[in-house]
Amino acid sequence: MLSRSFIRVPRLARGLATQSGPLTSIPATLHLKTGQSFHGRSFGAPKSIFGETVFSTSITSYTESMTDPSYRGQILVFTTPLIGNYGVPLNKAPFDSQDVGVILESQNIQCSAVIVGDVAEKFSHYTAVESLASWCQRNNIPAITGVDTRAITRLLRDQGTTLGRVAIGDDVSAPPPAAHEFWDPSFENLVDQVSTKEPYQLNPTGSVKIAVLDFGAKANILRSLVRRDAAVTVLPWNYDFNSVRDQYDGLFLTNGPGDPKHCMDAALKLRTTLQEWNKPVFGICMGHQIIGMAAGLDAYRMTFGNRGHNQPVLALASSGSIKAGRVYVTSQNHQYALKLEDPFPQGWEPFFINCNDSSVEGIKSTAESGKKVWGVQFHPESAGGPLDTIEMFTDFVLECKAHKLQTASTFNALKVAESIHDTLVKPIEADGVAVQA
Numbered sequence: 476m477l478s479r480s481f482i483r484v485p486r487l488a489r490g491l492a493t494q495s496g497p498l499t500s501i502p503a504t505l506h507l508k509t510g511q512s513f514h515g516r517s518f519g520a521p522k523s524i525f526g527e528t529v530f531s532t533s534i535t536s537y538t539e540s541m542t543d544p545s546y547r548g549q550i551l552v553f554t555t556p557l558i559g560n561y562g563v564p565l566n567k568a569p570f571d572s573q574d575v576g577v578i579l580e581s582q583n584i585q586c587s588a589v590i591v592g593d594v595a596e597k598f599s600h601y602t603a604v605e606s607l608a609s610w611c612q613r614n615n616i617p618a619i620t621g622v623d624t625r626a627i628t629r630l631l632r633d634q635g636t637t638l639g640r641v642a643i644g645d646d647v648s649a650p651p652p653a654a655h656e657f658w659d660p661s662f663e664n665l666v667d668q669v670s671t672k673e674p675y676q677l678n679p680t681g682s683v684k685i686a687v688l689d690f691g692a693k694a695n696i697l698r699s700l701v702r703r704d705a706a707v708t709v710l711p712w713n714y715d716f717n718s719v720r721d722q723y724d725g726l727f728l729t730n731g732p733g734d735p736k737h738c739m740d741a742a743l744k745l746r747t748t749l750q751e752w753n754k755p756v757f758g759i760c761m762g763h764q765i766i767g768m769a770a771g772l773d774a775y776r777m778t779f780g781n782r783g784h785n786q787p788v789l790a791l792a793s794s795g796s797i798k799a800g801r802v803y804v805t806s807q808n809h810q811y812a813l814k815l816e817d818p819f820p821q822g823w824e825p826f827f828i829n830c831n832d833s834s835v836e837g838i839k840s841t842a843e844s845g846k847k848v849w850g851v852q853f854h855p856e857s858a859g860g861p862l863d864t865i866e867m868f869t870d871f872v873l874e875c876k877a878h879k880l881q882t883a884s885t886f887n888a889l890k891v892a893e894s895i896h897d898t899l900v901k902p903i904e905a906d907g908v909a910v911q912a
């Protein structure tokens with residue numbers, strides 16, 4: 476049964492629940508570097524931009540995707556024809572010292588532009604405070620509606636992710652840019668633009684201390700750790716973790732935008748960590764790619780990547796909540812992947828494989844290595860997407876606690892054992908699902 480608070484419509488939102496967004500009749504065009512142009516209508520900021528054109532097959536969660544820092548520098552094409560029908564919520568978490576301050580995935584829209592088949596002129600949702608159009612306009616993000624996103628997607632699937640130009644208003648009548656004029660975000664270290672500049676803490680009184688290297692963290696990764704009562708310290712992506720590692724019970728590496736090779740420095744530092752430090756390490760997406768590079772694997776650029784909330788992955792090994800031989804449906808957003816090498820580097824094994832394209836979806840340290848290290852290409856925290864693999868966060872926090880227990884004094888061991896019990900038996904609320912009444 477759904478809890479009452481889940482289904483109740485807040486008084487404030489009721490009046491706002493169904494409204495039209497400010498649409499314009501300004502012309503807008505998407506030019507691809509490969510010569511094709513798609514003409515539609517602007518519904519966002521009256522600003523022309525360059526970017527890398529990618530498509531997402533997600534049916535819902537446009538607000539979470541657009542605020543995911545991994546979309547930095549990208550022109551995001553949604554294959555779902557109608558986008559915007561549930562509007563945009565106020566991106567502010569209720570005051571709570573354990574929370575990360577936002578309800579979406581970061582403070583701002585991170586993609587460079589959005590392209591939709593048909594933007595919803597009316598929106599309706601009890602948390603909505605504005606339309607997709609007004610959100611884009613307020614955040615200076617260009618957006619196009621009225622184009623054949625299916626045709627764009629078919630092109631991108633054939634020719635791969637393609638550089639693009641969104642031309643708005645008067646720029647529409649200008650000739651398309653010459654090939655050398657297209658800006659290529661893959662040459663830039665986008666991680667450096669989105670990572671925190673200073674360390675900060677969340678839930679400092681939590682029962683296990685986890686350091687998070689921030690390559691462009693989605694907020695739901697931080698929430699998923701905090702909800703399991705981890706004391707989280709978020710560090711800049713290139714922080715010298717080895718100089719502070721003894722203070723922590725585990726290390727987490729987040730998602731992040733762009734080519735992982737820009738973060739080779741972090742991968743080399745991590746190699747030292749993995750050689751000299753025996754505590755649990757977990758990485759998601761960019762974090763997984765960094766772990767792979769530290770292990771000696773190579774990362775390559777895929778043709779069009781995987782972006783959507785319906786990617787099936789097969790588990791090749793069992794670990795914690797994950798059972799070998801099962802298929803999990805996952806949320807994904809990536810352009811790069813680790814190469815499947817045979818043999819795998821010593822001490823490592825493939826963990827998951829993608830059922831559609833056989834790309835590497837996860838790696839782990841072998842049982843013989845004596846290490847506890849996992850990397851997954853998909854997003855167990857979803858936001859949006861299915862929660863099939865959310866318990867990987869519980870697995871990680873439990874391993875950190877178990878490690879802490881081994882080294883604790885008798886008095887502290889009792890406290891740690893109690894907190895392990897809590898992690899196992901206390902219901903974890905609000906992982907993105909309705910809480911049982």
Ligand SMILES: NC(=O)CC[C@H](N)C(=O)O
Binds near residue numbers: 545729734762811
């Ligand atoms: N979501 C992510 O962390 C993406 C990782 C990397 N930027 C890629 O595109 O493959």
